[in-house]
Amino acid sequence: MRFFSLFLLLPALSACDLFRGPTSPLSETCYTTPQTAEAALPPGSVKAAYVPGRLLVSYRGGAVPRSGSQKGASERQTSPQATAPQIARSVRERYGLEVVSQLGGGTLSEIVRVPTGVSVTELAETLRRDPRVRYAEPDYYLYPLGVPEGTLPDDPYLGEQWHLLDFGAPAAWRLETGESSVVLAVLDSGVDLSHEDLVGRTLPGCDVYNGDNDPNPGPPSQLGANQRHGTHVAGIAVASGDNDKGVAGVAYTGVQLLPVKVFDDSGADSQRTATSVVIRAIRWAAGESVDGMNRNPYPADIINLSLGGKADTPDGTIQTLSDAVQEARDAGALVVAASGNAGSADAIYAPANAPGALAVGSVDADYARSYFSNYSATGRSVDLMAPGGMGDNRCGSIYSTISPAFEGATESAYDCERGTSMASPFAAGVAALIWSQNPELTDDEVEARLLSSTRYTPAMNRAEYGAGVICADRALGAATLCGE
Numbered sequence: 001m002r003f004f005s006l007f008l009l010l011p012a013l014s015a016c017d018l019f020r021g022p023t024s025p026l027s028e029t030c031y032t033t034p035q036t037a038e039a040a041l042p043p044g045s046v047k048a049a050y051v052p053g054r055l056l057v058s059y060r061g062g063a064v065p066r067s068g069s070q071k072g073a074s075e076r077q078t079s080p081q082a083t084a085p086q087i088a089r090s091v092r093e094r095y096g097l098e099v100v101s102q103l104g105g106g107t108l109s110e111i112v113r114v115p116t117g118v119s120v121t122e123l124a125e126t127l128r129r130d131p132r133v134r135y136a137e138p139d140y141y142l143y144p145l146g147v148p149e150g151t152l153p154d155d156p157y158l159g160e161q162w163h164l165l166d167f168g169a170p171a172a173w174r175l176e177t178g179e180s181s182v183v184l185a186v187l188d189s190g191v192d193l194s195h196e197d198l199v200g201r202t203l204p205g206c207d208v209y210n211g212d213n214d215p216n217p218g219p220p221s222q223l224g225a226n227q228r229h230g231t232h233v234a235g236i237a238v239a240s241g242d243n244d245k246g247v248a249g250v251a252y253t254g255v256q257l258l259p260v261k262v263f264d265d266s267g268a269d270s271q272r273t274a275t276s277v278v279i280r281a282i283r284w285a286a287g288e289s290v291d292g293m294n295r296n297p298y299p300a301d302i303i304n305l306s307l308g309g310k311a312d313t314p315d316g317t318i319q320t321l322s323d324a325v326q327e328a329r330d331a332g333a334l335v336v337a338a339s340g341n342a343g344s345a346d347a348i349y350a351p352a353n354a355p356g357a358l359a360v361g362s363v364d365a366d367y368a369r370s371y372f373s374n375y376s377a378t379g380r381s382v383d384l385m386a387p388g389g390m391g392d393n394r395c396g397s398i399y400s401t402i403s404p405a406f407e408g409a410t411e412s413a414y415d416c417e418r419g420t421s422m423a424s425p426f427a428a429g430v431a432a433l434i435w436s437q438n439p440e441l442t443d444d445e446v447e448a449r450l451l452s453s454t455r456y457t458p459a460m461n462r463a464e465y466g467a468g469v470i471c472a473d474r475a476l477g478a479a480t481l482c483g484e
Helices: 084-095 120-128 168-172 223-236 275-285 319-330 419-439 443-451
Strands: 050-061 099-102 109-113 133-144 183-188 256-261 302-305 336-338 358-363 384-387 398-401 413-419
Touching: 050 084, 050 120, 050 275, 050 319, 084 120, 084 358, 120 133, 133 275, 133 319, 183 223, 183 275, 183 419, 223 256, 223 413, 223 419, 256 275, 275 302, 275 319, 302 419, 319 336, 336 419, 336 443, 358 419, 384 419, 413 419, 419 443
Parallel strands: 183 256, 183 302, 302 336, 336 358, 358 384
Antiparallel strands: 050 109, 050 133, 099 109, 398 413
């Protein structure tokens, strides 16, 4: 899990190259005072790719060419070693930017409002050419990555959960079922804390989208198909087992769930969030300081991201999001992310395409790639595959917990969904079992164990399947491989 070492800063690291933001106070409530919905996200059209009128900007520190010089690059004078806040101030004044909030992290990064009438993408391109700016990019919208289905089976038994029975969970459970020393964060549409299969397993969470301390989904009157997404994802990973109720999660005892809501309350197919919201949520979940928030006293060992979007960049990455993922990894957390459901052979979605993320694609019960599961034939592709598609049960896909209010129930509800959103928490749950069994491992070592515990056949290829299909039993040290 988390181990820290002391080290000396080498003289080559100039203090001017480091930015130390304010330290957030440690508290079980993520907000001391409820905030407005992430600085009131501008509405934007349903088909918009990014939040209108906003940019995510990260600034450099140290010596930079003076702005305003009309000379060639080789003739530009260099200003003294300016601090990152000084540089940020000069850039904002030059381009008429207004700070919305800080993003936190090891560099000075901000959400800024662009002047009225100015093109977001054109200004981003201009800022990227400014030597004072590390990068500038739109605040891209991200979406839940589930493909919901509507049929609710009559009886919620373990026999309906082929994704557990056929992928090595029974043999894995003979070795480990989960320990409370492990914290697994689910950043999603909210988790129904009253669900009978999740009660007693949750830590104090956070609603980063609305800026309050309640990570439950929106009110029942607004519940839509996507609103149950987070509860379904959480159940796949950690639903309580051996309790004569409902279903079992991969890590069905002990492991503590940290619920973090990052989506709006609509629950509709158009439900979405902004990159900046997810960045703040990742940093908060990892125990880092975040502007305007108290510091999370229960840093996550594993952060599950069953969400994503496609950025209009050459490689499809969102740099600010990749930075947040890497900072979580640096803090000791394993970041597990869904590859996306567009059936694309050209790219996986952000944040799964971040270098520091463990990118998970979906397979069906026969271990074949699900038709919807994204991969890249030439670039950054999936790291491994997990069950998230179609299987042999009454509803034909992944059976898990959903919000009771969604079905008009008061205590429990269960249903099927499919998508890479369902594959990702399976992998996250297996990681939680590994860490429960081997608490001395680092995040890199847990990731290595996952990647070396897969089923890979001649019918597979690295682009579509990465290291192969994860088998929970082999990951825990069993002799069997997905039960065989």
